Amino acid sequence: MRCATLLLFALCACTTTAPTDPLPSWQEGDSKRAILAFVEEATREGSERYVPPAERIATFDNDGTLWTEKPVYFQVAFALERVRELAPQHPEWKQTEPFRTVLGGDPKAIAKLSHEDFFRIVSITHAGMTEAQFRAIARSWLEEARHPRFDRPYPTLIYQPMLELLRLLEDRGFQVWICTGGTRGFVRALSEETYGIPPERVIGTTLRSEFREVDGAWALQRKPELVVPVNDKAGKPVHIGRVIGRRPVIAVGNSDGDIEMLQWARDPALRILVHHDDAKREYSYRKGTERALEVAARDDWIVVSMRRDFKSIYPAR
Amino acid sequence: MRCATLLLFALCACTTTAPTDPLPSWQEGDSKRAILAFVEEATREGSERYVPPAERIATFDNDGTLWTEKPVYFQVAFALERVRELAPQHPEWKQTEPFRTVLGGDPKAIAKLSHEDFFRIVSITHAGMTEAQFRAIARSWLEEARHPRFDRPYPTLIYQPMLELLRLLEDRGFQVWICTGGTRGFVRALSEETYGIPPERVIGTTLRSEFREVDGAWALQRKPELVVPVNDKAGKPVHIGRVIGRRPVIAVGNSDGDIEMLQWARDPALRILVHHDDAKREYSYRKGTERALEVAARDDWIVVSMRRDFKSIYPAR
Numbered sequence: 001m002r003c004a005t006l007l008l009f010a011l012c013a014c015t016t017t018a019p020t021d022p023l024p025s026w027q028e029g030d031s032k033r034a035i036l037a038f039v040e041e042a043t044r045e046g047s048e049r050y051v052p053p054a055e056r057i058a059t060f061d062n063d064g065t066l067w068t069e070k071p072v073y074f075q076v077a078f079a080l081e082r083v084r085e086l087a088p089q090h091p092e093w094k095q096t097e098p099f100r101t102v103l104g105g106d107p108k109a110i111a112k113l114s115h116e117d118f119f120r121i122v123s124i125t126h127a128g129m130t131e132a133q134f135r136a137i138a139r140s141w142l143e144e145a146r147h148p149r150f151d152r153p154y155p156t157l158i159y160q161p162m163l164e165l166l167r168l169l170e171d172r173g174f175q176v177w178i179c180t181g182g183t184r185g186f187v188r189a190l191s192e193e194t195y196g197i198p199p200e201r202v203i204g205t206t207l208r209s210e211f212r213e214v215d216g217a218w219a220l221q222r223k224p225e226l227v228v229p230v231n232d233k234a235g236k237p238v239h240i241g242r243v244i245g246r247r248p249v250i251a252v253g254n255s256d257g258d259i260e261m262l263q264w265a266r267d268p269a270l271r272i273l274v275h276h277d278d279a280k281r282e283y284s285y286r287k288g289t290e291r292a293l294e295v296a297a298r299d300d301w302i303v304v305s306m307r308r309d310f311k312s313i314y315p316a317r
Numbered sequence: 318m319r320c321a322t323l324l325l326f327a328l329c330a331c332t333t334t335a336p337t338d339p340l341p342s343w344q345e346g347d348s349k350r351a352i353l354a355f356v357e358e359a360t361r362e363g364s365e366r367y368v369p370p371a372e373r374i375a376t377f378d379n380d381g382t383l384w385t386e387k388p389v390y391f392q393v394a395f396a397l398e399r400v401r402e403l404a405p406q407h408p409e410w411k412q413t414e415p416f417r418t419v420l421g422g423d424p425k426a427i428a429k430l431s432h433e434d435f436f437r438i439v440s441i442t443h444a445g446m447t448e449a450q451f452r453a454i455a456r457s458w459l460e461e462a463r464h465p466r467f468d469r470p471y472p473t474l475i476y477q478p479m480l481e482l483l484r485l486l487e488d489r490g491f492q493v494w495i496c497t498g499g500t501r502g503f504v505r506a507l508s509e510e511t512y513g514i515p516p517e518r519v520i521g522t523t524l525r526s527e528f529r530e531v532d533g534a535w536a537l538q539r540k541p542e543l544v545v546p547v548n549d550k551a552g553k554p555v556h557i558g559r560v561i562g563r564r565p566v567i568a569v570g571n572s573d574g575d576i577e578m579l580q581w582a583r584d585p586a587l588r589i590l591v592h593h594d595d596a597k598r599e600y601s602y603r604k605g606t607e608r609a610l611e612v613a614a615r616d617d618w619i620v621v622s623m624r625r626d627f628k629s630i631y632p633a634r
Contacts, residue, residue, distance in 0.1 A: 054515060131558055175517070188562050198371060199562030200492070206559055211551040211577055218580050220558045227544075227559075234528040241448055241537045242523055242544075243560055245505050245516030260528055263535050 022168040024311075025161040031272075031309045034302050035165065038270040042249065043172045049268045051249050053173045058250035059203075059240060059261060060166070062180035062187055065254045065274050066195065067158040068147070070283040072111070074154045075182045076118055078141050080110065082125035119205070119226060122183060127207055127224035130214055131185060134222055138189035152317070155194045159306075160315045162252075162274075166195060174250065179240060180204040181232040181257050185222075203239050205230040232257045237264035256291045262301060271301040278307040339485040341628075342478040348589075348626045351619050352482065355587040359566065360489045366585045368566050370490045375567035376520075376557060376578060377483070379497035379504055382571045382591050383512065385474040387600040388465065389428070392499045393435055395458050397427065399442035436522070436543060439500060444524055444541035447531055448502060451539055455506035469634070472511045476623075477632045479569075479591075483512060491567065496557060497521040498549040498574050502539075520556050522547040549574045554581035573608045579618060588618040595624040 026032040041049040042056065063069035072080075083093070083102045093099035098117035101109050113121075126134060142155050150157060169176050178197055180187050184204035191197040206227040209220040229235035237260050240248065247266035251258075254274040262271040273296045277284050286293065296303050306313065343349040358366040359373065380386035389397075400410070400419045410416035415434040418426050430438075443451060459472050467474060486493050495514055497504050501521035508514040523544040526537040546552035554577050557565065564583040568575075571591040579588040590613045594601050603610065613620050623630065 054509075131562075184559070184562065192371075200560065202562065209555055209558055211554040211581065218554070220554060237528040237535075237537060238526055241526055242501070243517065245448075245501065245519065264528065 023164050025164055027309050027311050029309060031302055031304045039172055056174040057244060057246050057248040058169050058174045059177045059179040059248040061253040061258045062178050062182060065252055066162050075186045079121045079125050123207060123226050124224045127222040130219040130221055134185050135189045138186050142190050155190050157314060158194060160312050161310045177201045179236050179261060203231060203243050234260045236261035255289045259292050259295055272304055273301050274304045277305050281313045282306055340481050342481055344626050344628050346626060348619055348621045356489055373491040374561060374563050374565040375486050375491045376494045376496040376565040378570040378575045379495050379499060382569055383475055383479050385599060391471045392503045396438045396442050440524060440543050441541045444539040447536040447538055451502050452506045455503050459507050472507050474631060475511060477629050478627045494518045496553055496578060520548060520560050551577045553578035572606045576609050576612055589621055590618050591621045594622050598630045599623055
């Protein structure tokens, strides 16, 4: 009898405990309240905003949304290092732009290269090997390279509040997808360990590849050409359509490249734009996000202020 | 006490019941034995062929593998009907091949059209509308049209033994994907209801699309152009690489178009080729499967004989 009483006592204690906060790194405020309300209503049967489990699709941009994107996209830092490593095999790069500028090493000149230049550098430095070989190279860079300002490995510069949001959504039956302007192969090299997101849930800009025998085994050999459209701007909904075949109900981004993805979410939707306004703990910038901020204000998207809404930025080390 | 005894009795009765056969529509024999052995070993921790849950990827061709593909691919039957429906809006088709042949209506001439002709017909008749509109049109055809020989709706001409295999694999933690030479949009119109496979698990030949406003709402508008490569032959591993980013451990097909997908499975793998040798209950043919049968014999793939291995072909009505 004593045992049973104890058990009953334990059960009561459990059920009366206050529910734990699923977003402890988010400050209390409008953003957190709106996110929790959406998730609660989307998963409560009978609510007006109920979303059946199969339709709980959430798409997240990567650079600037799940992790830091300054002073340059991390994949660009990787690609620039690849240029320097591969240069001895490509003497012609000394005379060919944009490689000449990269090899020149002047950060200001490099910063002025265009998006197209970077896509060209990426497609060329990430090709000429199999998918598996590329992933190994990217992984080893991700483990070893360190961010110039924070002096820690790049994959540790992910946002703790976003990690909590990913876990909350998964716990509530959402399929969480990454939809990145970076390349699929690069993000796949880190998505599982860094975010807990498996490779098949990563959509990104893609290098063409060819199925053939390499060293006596079947392989996908990467070619220095990108699948069009690249996975940016209107390319994001196009690739979401191809790969997922359903519209997201949650879409999260931070820049002008994410506008169309957020517009493609189907109502009632949760649309979040992460605003970088925290020069002290991370970076503060509007460049490349001006239009997105305008559309967000006009269409009533949730604008998350990193300064006000994030209690902490990066995971504790 | 009496109650407890009864309970104990009930528990014993349960545990000593023979396990139910997960593949009741498969004849006992080498094929069934090999499939069950592979699945058992792949999912038993500590076994030499153990596959961790995240890597349990199974890819299935559709036409001729999961459902009947004769007298023509079902999507071709649909596309031919679309040609006849759309002809009044396209007077130029009377003078343009391959439309002229289709409108001529001679089954022998139509049967002589090439793969490229069919892809052209598909891309043109499946475009000029949004993804959602296309899916609605395809669905209504799939509900209404009837197979010329079996006089039943096309989605009922799926193979009962393969349905059982899909369910067994899902029960054992495999991710089951369809990887079809047909178009993604067409197979997505039926995959969930017919096979229990959600749209995001369907890889196929894909029409290009454009993100834009249609009638005041955001939409993916289908264009009459195919993404290259089409999802056939060496295109299958290419698209598996793009979308899944892992190699399958189980690959199932029936024709020369599936050879590369089966080769791309990573060892130890289960590779199955469905052989159509049952003219009485379905069809008997080797055309278009000759090379696959050769490779299967050489590389020791499992060749499933529909006549000998399938107790029944279609689900009971």
